[in-house]
Amino acid sequence: MVLKSKIKKYLALSKINIQRALTYRISFLTSLLAALIQLFVMFYIWKAAFSEKITLAGFTYSDMLTYLFVSQGINNIYGWYTTVERNIAYKIRTGDIALDLVKPLRFNFARFFEVLGISFVQVFFIIIIFTVFKILVPEFRTPKSDLYLFLFLVSTFLGFLCMFSLSFLVGLMSFWTLNYWGLYYVKKSIFDFFSGAIIPLQFLPLSIQKIAVILPFKSIVFIPTLIYLGKFTIHESIFQILFQALWATALWISAVLMFKLAIRKVVIHGG
Template sequence: MKKYLAVIKTEWQRQMTYRINQFTFRIGNIFEILVQILIWTAIFQKTSNIGGYNYREMITYIIIGWLLSFLMANFGFEDIISNHIQKGELSNFLSKPIDYINYLIFLSIGRASFTIGVALLFNLLLLFFFRNSFIVSKDIFMWLILLAMILVGYFIKLFLSILIGFISFWTVDNAGVFYSINTLAKFLSGNYFPINILPAVFLNFSLALPFIYTFYFPAQLYLGKISIRQGLVGLGLEIVWLAILYFAIRVVWKMGLRKYESVGI
């Protein structure tokens, strides 16, 4: 256990070395959120209700959704794994008494905890500017379930990234695959817009997949559009997905190692 805490510590130090990178990334994020807010603000000039959302609900959906997705983000973790595999750096881990998957989990915690801190700061700033359009929830049960969903959601996203990163065992240049999968996942999670403004089939399809529990579902819960009971069912489904993904990672890892050629020399 101590060795994995050391991984977190080392990663914090690494992150602090590159603080400008951190800072500029977050500025980009803010722009992305602002663009979404602008679009919806423009649309709501003509109408007061879209797919059951009024303006304040939509803005709240966007801000809380992004807040949630920052809390669960692993910031392109699949690239790190892909690099390890493609450049043969994975060998460093295979020859040492450390479990690579556990290493990845702790590395991501070290990496995310630092970044999330910075991202939260920026988001609170945004929240301050849009405080008049933001709905504040006071339901304590909702908050408890939301916290649990954030925690589980973080690992769901992480495990998905690890699984995607492991593709690199089989194919070399994966930027395209990563991009497409991530865009699809973003859509299915409701990151671009609330998924229920589309025909119901999309929502039903998404509910069976893990992505939705990292954005749309908790945001809806926050807005009170999903009951506490439904929220608990969602949390349960999320945990099932977490277990499935963890199992999948272990299986794919074993298969991948058989393919691993430790190239680069």
């Protein structure tokens, strides 16, 4: 019973944010359309590249289009509008964070459920866009089997958890900078590169690949997308999902600890 009422409090936050996303639907759709323009540019580049050669780094044209659509889709579940770091930076700058500290909610959980609400709306739009793609682009594939689809969904969720905690950690850095804009884009570039959102990791030089496979970023985009494509066997997929789960836990714990440290700074600054 206690647990149920606790979850209810957090779900209320998700609900508010779904409503908020729907209220500001124009800005919301704009960020999605902007991502779509980016996707089109990459689509044409791949199309031109595959007009020269049948496979690149083990990817066929159909593999690559599917990779492009799925990876961009996942990368945009957590779009600009959803950013937890933007939210935290704002709370820090305006001092609103003090209000959150007195609320009977855990700060990390509260932020997570907020993001969950907005991402829910984002996923809804992404599914619509994907349905259209499926009709227009025959090379865009669906997962091999229901089992792969299930593993893909689990993997995407774990990737989302990693992304949340990592962004939360970046957000806390706004305790030291005024403008989160620069921080956001530096973070985004690093994440996009190591997560496989720009290009599948197989395309990178071996030395970089070796680093990328142990870092948490590949959990966000690369692992779920490859599971979707069926590039991993079932066994490998489960191993990769365990890798994600491990990082998700470690990052969540770090986020909680870092938040406690950062809060001390607020208390010291307070009058």
